[in-house]
Amino acid sequence: MDILVCIKRVPDISGRITLDDSATDIDDRSLGHTMSAHEECAVELAIQTAADTSGSVTVLTLGPAEAVEQLRAAVAVGAKDGILIETDDLSAFGPEDIASIIGDIVRDRAEQGQTFDLVLLGNDAADTGDFQVGIRLAYDLDYPVLTGISTLHAVEGAGAGDAGAGGPGSGGPGVEARGIGPSGTEIFSLELPAVIAVQEGGVDPRYPSITGRMKAKKARITEYDAPEPGTGNPRIGLELPPETTSSVTILGEGPDAAPALVDILEEIGVIRS
Amino acid sequence: MTLVFVETDEGGQVQLTSAEAVTFARTNADVLAGLVGSPPEQPPGRSATSGQVAQRPQGSSDEGVTVEAAVIGQLTDAATEQLARLGVETIHHLEHPELEAYSAAAWAQALVDIAPETGTVMASGTPRGMELMAHVAVRTGQRMAANVIAADADGLLRQVLGGSAFERLALGGDLQVLTIAGHACSPEDTTATTPEVIEYELEIAVEDLRTAVVRTEVETTDAADASGLTQARAVVGAGRGVGSENGFGEVLELVNHLGGALGVSRVVTGLGWRPHSEQVGQTGSRISPDVYIACGISGAIQHMAGIEGAKTLIAINTDEESTMVQRADYAIIGDLHEVVGAVNEEIRTRHG
Known part of the structure; x- marks a missing residue:
């Protein structure tokens, strides 16, 4: 099974952020960058699934030239190659644009004979948190789509069939996917091709090996220039929450302060007696 | 009108986050209505598909902006009473054997079938809410804003970067599709209404059932x-x-x-x-x-x-x-x- 994983280079934020001069983006000059957390799990699931099916994993990103670092990080843990759609102004693109650009790449690759059976993304990006690129991509490609998936594996005889009947579907190659729903673990069965948005938590992303790192340096990264954004980004600007002054009451230091804390818990009324 | 997708729990009670979303819809009704308008520059995606409605509600009140709720599956008396206290004027009850197993595409189409042509469709920012609103947005050719925390005449404000910054944005379009960030507001009861409950005969497209839940394991x-x-x-x-x-x-x-x-x-x-x-x-x-x-x-x-x-x-x-x-x-x-x-x-x- 050949799998495309769409990843995003995002700022690695731990403390308070600052905005750039135009107040339309964050000032990330002093920040490190990483791959969105959900996508690290998507890459891991893709590598496992490809290994089980003698397939391969390609990673794709839309972003600045530096985003090649995140592509190579995915190659270092087992992806075969990468696709960089380069733009120096990612914030000009809205979720519709990003989905349509990825859709064009998938179709373009199919014409060249490389068909992706499965396209994985993260559930949402750590920075923009749009929660929709995967779904828009699926409609663009006319594939079925699942979101919030924590594990998956390849199966024969996939398909929801008569929904709810629990029986086998129409029988093509597919995937069984699992995600946490409101009343338990929900199991889905999808025929391929399909789009799946992955939620952190089902697998532990692996660390790169020395040979993986060596391979990543030499891996083929195909570069494209991003087209002009179509729909564009609906963003008017960014705002920061007001700086709050601390109003903490220090109850004390060490175990001696325990009674004061228990007083508060009693007052709130949360101690089971 | 503002249509809120309402989730209920196993016992048929309205989920806290849905009560928050209804409260947000009611307290921001006029602002949300004022933001609806100019079409998106370029309607994306495909148009709405197959699902048909046998009956469409007519003549809902023109006085002010109404807040209406959509409940898929079981609708208990308790939920109806809760929604009444939250000021919901109409409950659209969407029930169909094919909707018993969750399928985002089919559920979203049911919402699209009853959504207004002009107004707001929203849900709380839960996994279901996010997924359904994204499908609704694509199927109606609209944009979508996730994790909105406030609305004013200049647009919507939503959480980004895990809540460490807010994005101000204008969706445009006749139908505004959004989710409300969990705990962005507290549920508030108001003068209780007597909601009208509208039942539908839905038709579900087979292709929308491709993503239905095959089974749920509750023992985990x-x-x-x-x-x-x-x-x-x-x-x-x-x-x-x-x-x-x-x-x-x-x-x-x-x-x-x-x-x-x-x-x-x-x-x-x-x-x-x-x-x-x-x-x-x-x-x-x-x-x-x-x-x-x-x-x-x-x-x-x-x-x-x-x-x-x-x-x-x-x-x-x-x-x-x-x-x-x-x-x-x-x-x-x-x-x-x-x-x-x-x-x-x-x-x-x-x-x-």
Whole structure:
């Protein structure tokens, strides 16, 4: 099974952020960058699934030239190659644009004979948190789509069939996917091709090996220039929450302060007696 | 009109986050209506497909902006009464055998079938809410805003970067599709209405059932843990300061004394000390307990994003300058094992 994983280079934020001069983006000059957390799990699931099916994993990103670092990080843990759609102004693109650009790449690759059976993304990006690129991509490609998936594996005889009947579907190659729903673990069965948005938590992303790192340096990264954004980004600007002054009451230091804390818990009324 | 997708729990009660979304819709009704208008520059995606409605409601009130609810599946009297107290004027009850197993595409089409041509369609920012609104947006050719926290004449404000910044945006379009961030507002009852309940005969397209849930395994504890965590009145949080996989004894005893739940930081799940279902934060659960006791958690923004709904925040930490202590209502400076151990002992002494 050949799998495309769409990843995003995002700022690695731990403390308070600052905005750039135009107040339309964050000032990330002093920040490190990483791959969105959900996508690290998507890459891991893709590598496992490809290994089980003698397939391969390609990673794709839309972003600045530096985003090649995140592509190579995915190659270092087992992806075969990468696709960089380069733009120096990612914030000009809205979720519709990003989905349509990825859709064009998938179709373009199919014409060249490389068909992706499965396209994985993260559930949402750590920075923009749009929660929709995967779904828009699926409609663009006319594939079925699942979101919030924590594990998956390849199966024969996939398909929801008569929904709810629990029986086998129409029988093509597919995937069984699992995600946490409101009343338990929900199991889905999808025929391929399909789009799946992955939620952190089902697998532990692996660390790169020395040979993986060596391979990543030499891996083929195909570069494209991003087209002009179509729909564009609906963003008017960014705002920061007001700086709050601390109003903490220090109850004390060490175990001696325990009674004061228990007083508060009693007052709130949360101690089971 | 503003249509709110309302989720109910196993017992048929309206979910807290849905009650929040209804309250947001009602208190911002005029502002939301004022933002509806100019079409998107370029309608994306394909147009709405197959699902048909046999009956469409006619002549809903023109006076003011109405808040209407859509409930898929079981609609209990309790939920109807809750929605009445929240000021909902019409309940669209969408029930069909093919909708019993969750399928985002089919559920979304049912919402599209009853959505207004002009107005707002929204849900709470839960996994279901996010997924359904994204499908609704594509099927109606609209944009979508996730995790909205406020609306004014200049547009919507939504959480980005895990809540450490807000994005102001204008969706445009005749139908505004959005989700409300969990705990962005508190549910407020208003003058009770007598909601009209409208039943539909829906037609479900077979291709929309490709993504239906095949089965649900309720015996796994993950979902129960996550649900216990989001509904607990008291949550004890544990972070790196716990020290090791075997260091949770004191915090688990405190959880037990409080009849609460354990919540952990991403570091803890990343190290494999506890399961992901217990993770609180941007990529875990968002909680709104009466009290959150953060033990040995420094307060990375990704974690803070999950605890904004906590009414009282108590920190136990060795570092007085840590974000968690600075943001807390109360704090004890010290080693969490010693402090939590002493707290447990004090509770045992007082409550036997």
